[in-house]
Amino acid sequence: MKIKTINDYLDSYLTERRFNVSPSTQRSEASKANNIRKAIGKRAIDSVLHSDLRELIFKWHKRFSNKTINGHLTILRAVFDRAMLDGFIERNPMSGIENLKNAKKEPNPFTKTEVALMYECNNVCEQGKNATLLNLLTGLRIGELIALSWDDVDWQRNVLYVRRARVLNDYKSTKTPDSVRAVDLNPLAIDILKRQLPYTGKRRRKTVDVLQRDNKTVLKESIAFIFINSKTRQPFLNAKQFGKTFFNPFLETAGIKHRGVGQLRHTFASQCLTAGISKEWISSQMGHTGTNMIDMHYGKWLREDAPDCALLASQHLQDAFGMPEVKRTVSLPAVSDVASNMLGKLTKKPQLMQLIQAMLEDA
Template identity: 35%
Template structure:
């Protein structure tokens, strides 16, 4: 059978015997197809479910191309652009959230109110997580809109949900001592260094001995480990040189007896004598139990970074220097996040936490 559909010439076969009655049935089917096309109700997949031509044509129509197909195609097109950690996040969003919820809908059927109502029902997820889940869907619809596949983009009417920054709640000197007293060996070295270096957990578990410069009392941040994969810093300011504070230096000297001879990653999981694979297991097995035993109010490990910044600023360190130590491109973030720890009359000297 030969017919024209969506401006394309189509040729399809149909299993009919080569008899007079068979040719008559084939002619009747062709007339049915032509009638459905003229009425705008032709369903290619219904008549020819295994047709490659049909599948290609359906993908050119927003009312037949499903969101599930669109998301899978979008992921294939863009997978090579992203790092492994980002890919894992998008996979989770697409296959765990978006396709189960919207996958069967045609691209043209999605409305802004459907997405908003769905987001409102995700009670257990943070606004930041909800925003991240929408990224693949937003990018798919943006591509389809720019390619004139759809006439309007419903995602343009959905704003990202407000995200409150993590409020600094630094630990006091007394709390630090209590926490460290509940740790020993490599675990104590790890968190003592964390409190006095300002590194993110992903940077701590990726720190290598080759990046420690004891002679010049400094170390370099060049990489991070995310989802078990080592990668470079996200921004130019992320690559930085940090002054070794006395407590951080002592933690490294103590740690050298455990892993220094291996000439690789500084901090290891003592139970396996291997570098930490990620921050989740460290938080669950070491950090949380230590805070519980010390009876210190729970805060996430990231607060060790806030502690470092607040201690530097409270001692009168230059905010721009602190920003450099923290990996910020300027001191605007320091002023916004840690403003209450900046003395009215800032000290202009010193680069170490003494006492």
């Protein structure tokens, strides 16, 4: 029996993945497989030692992040697992090689002050601004946002249905076997959509191919895109194009520190958490089945935008303590600052100052 090479098994792996993962994942895995080919692709499958792989991983550390290296390791495990099942190797050289730890990236959401700057920013593309603000209010992925159709908006129920997403340059269905994700539209989001309606509400529909979740079936959909690229007059190609052509210049015009466009989704989660909204509702809005993703990746407590939680806690329990309504108290430093400010203004008006002094003497 002819001994197979690493390349032979990589070919088999990528062929099988064609019907198991999306085109974007296929492209990503093909790129990683190409890196493996360059390093050890021509070697016989039974000639690769555990120490060879350790050495290869060490070299990758100089080029790739831990997350990217882990993607390579996933492919190597599949390759050598298959070789063992085929009987070409007796010991798996990947044995004992674990995934590397990933550095947790803290979300960097926009504050309410920055959101206000976005809302008040003029002399920018109004459509891009509307897309940005709607994203802040719904927590959609950018790929979902730029694939929205006016048919996805239920004006009577105030609901937005997320049926598809633009992933790289492809459209992919987001529908699960059970349901289509429904996102609640608050009054602010409804207002943004009404502002956008005159721009694209009557535009000619466009027919696109949408890959279904089985990664085989492709259906044609007629879409009335809500948001388009004002420069090309066509739907956005992907999230990267949206960021480059509109979002990055928009932040600069608004005087806001640069962040990636993905922080809009982070902002939705973080602002909702800060407002005391339940993680379960936030998760359902964002398309997650549980709250783990909110805890691990999206949520960040924004102290500067948070309500007075101590006051809220006392108001919630005040009747149990038999106490009257608890009201916010003003700290002494705050009172001192207010008084100092008033005194400064009064000194500039001597007549008013004399009147107040006379009143105090008569008291």
